[in-house]
Amino acid sequence: MATTTSPALTGNPLELERQVCFALSVASRTVLSVYRPLLEPMGLTHPQYLVMLALWQHAPMPVKDVGALLQLDSGTLSPLLKRLEAQGLVTRPRNPQDERALTVSLTPRGQALREQAERIPEQVVARLGMEVAELEDLHRALTRVIEAAVAGR
Amino acid sequence: MATTTSPALTGNPLELERQVCFALSVASRTVLSVYRPLLEPMGLTHPQYLVMLALWQHAPMPVKDVGALLQLDSGTLSPLLKRLEAQGLVTRPRNPQDERALTVSLTPRGQALREQAERIPEQVVARLGMEVAELEDLHRALTRVIEAAVAGR
DNA sequence: CCTCATTACATCGTGTACGATTAAGTTGTG
DNA sequence: CACAACTTAATCGTACACGATGTAATGAGG
Numbered sequence: 001m002a003t004t005t006s007p008a009l010t011g012n013p014l015e016l017e018r019q020v021c022f023a024l025s026v027a028s029r030t031v032l033s034v035y036r037p038l039l040e041p042m043g044l045t046h047p048q049y050l051v052m053l054a055l056w057q058h059a060p061m062p063v064k065d066v067g068a069l070l071q072l073d074s075g076t077l078s079p080l081l082k083r084l085e086a087q088g089l090v091t092r093p094r095n096p097q098d099e100r101a102l103t104v105s106l107t108p109r110g111q112a113l114r115e116q117a118e119r120i121p122e123q124v125v126a127r128l129g130m131e132v133a134e135l136e137d138l139h140r141a142l143t144r145v146i147e148a149a150v151a152g153r
Numbered sequence: 154m155a156t157t158t159s160p161a162l163t164g165n166p167l168e169l170e171r172q173v174c175f176a177l178s179v180a181s182r183t184v185l186s187v188y189r190p191l192l193e194p195m196g197l198t199h200p201q202y203l204v205m206l207a208l209w210q211h212a213p214m215p216v217k218d219v220g221a222l223l224q225l226d227s228g229t230l231s232p233l234l235k236r237l238e239a240q241g242l243v244t245r246p247r248n249p250q251d252e253r254a255l256t257v258s259l260t261p262r263g264q265a266l267r268e269q270a271e272r273i274p275e276q277v278v279a280r281l282g283m284e285v286a287e288l289e290d291l292h293r294a295l296t297r298v299i300e301a302a303v304a305g306r
Numbered sequence: 307c308c309t310c311a312t313t314a315c316a317t318c319g320t321g322t323a324c325g326a327t328t329a330a331g332t333t334g335t336g
Numbered sequence: 337c338a339c340a341a342c343t344t345a346a347t348c349g350t351a352c353a354c355g356a357t358g359t360a361a362t363g364a365g366g
Contacts, residue, residue: 029323029324032323033324036324062314063314063315064313064314064315074314074315074316074317075315075316075317075318077315078315078316078317079316079317098313098314099314100313100314100315101313101314101315102314102315
């Protein structure tokens with residue numbers, strides 16, 4: 001019979017099922033796949049949805065701040081914001097006080113989209129069928145590992 | 154003074170800092186950024202590392218099984234496996250018993266790489282500076298949400 | 307006033323993700 | 337045996353991620 005001691009101290013340290021990074025990748029992709037059918041009617045991808053969340057809270061804001069908030073660089077954000085602009089959800093004129101910076105603002109259409117988005121969180125929780133308390137625990141655990149990873153990279 | 158009731162029941166339900174999906178995305182990308190400098194000397198990206206973990210455990214195995222294990226489809230796996238093949242880490246001849254299927258096997262070089270990989274997990278834990286027990290808790294929470302998401306998508 | 311380092315974005319190249327389609331092989335059924 | 341239904345990969349198009357590089361604007365020091 002195989003050993004059944006604490007998994008941290010025994011067996012293959014490279015076992016796929018034990019890797020937190022594997023669970024993180026799969027969890028991220030799988031949870032996003034729950035959002036996809038809900039976001040599709042709004043014409044948003046999940047990263048675009050996160051940017052819109054940031055804007056609904058803080059617009060108008062510079063691209064730099066969006067990047068800091070979402071931990072994304074301009075290589076990702078520039079084309080993403082262009083696509084939101086092409087959809088008529090945001091504008092991004094240059095800041096007259098600093099011609100390097102773009103000020104990302106919501107169009108009326110972008111503002112209006114918020115109402116449809118209001119229902120997303122509850123729908124996701126319903127589809128997951130998990131307790132809100134358990135999701136809050138997960139959120140706290142993720143926040144901890146994000147802090148640890150930012151400090152350790 | 155602002156209200157400070159339970160966050161689940163008050164305030165803006167679209168608040169970015171409250172979204173589990175946001176924490177998941179950032180955690181996934183941030184933790185992977187801890188792996189990147191460790192994997193780079195091995196010539197592997199993180200998804201390639203996960204495939205190698207699967208192969209070190211189960212090779213030879215069909216592409217189908219790799220996909221099932223990692224929750225990836227052929228659109229992702231085909232080019233990824235081609236790159237591993239180009240690096241001389243794997244072979245993927247057709248299965249004579251079923252000419253549709255490819256049997257992914259490790260080359261001696263692919264097998265040998267495992268020794269370098271053995272040190273990755275401990276190095277990551279060290280860089281994160283988190284208790285193994287806390288990481289195991291996180292792993293359990295992630296496994297729960299993966300199951301919920303798979304069921305609910 | 308004039309460099310020069312810094313900052314804010316944009317662009318490019320590589321590598322995933324993923325839906326959709328295609329192509330080839332296999333299998334069940336009449 | 338014929339053939340439709342199914343399975344396995346590959347391919348294509350779109351959209352992130354991210355490192356590296358380019359460019360214009362800003363600001364600090366001489």
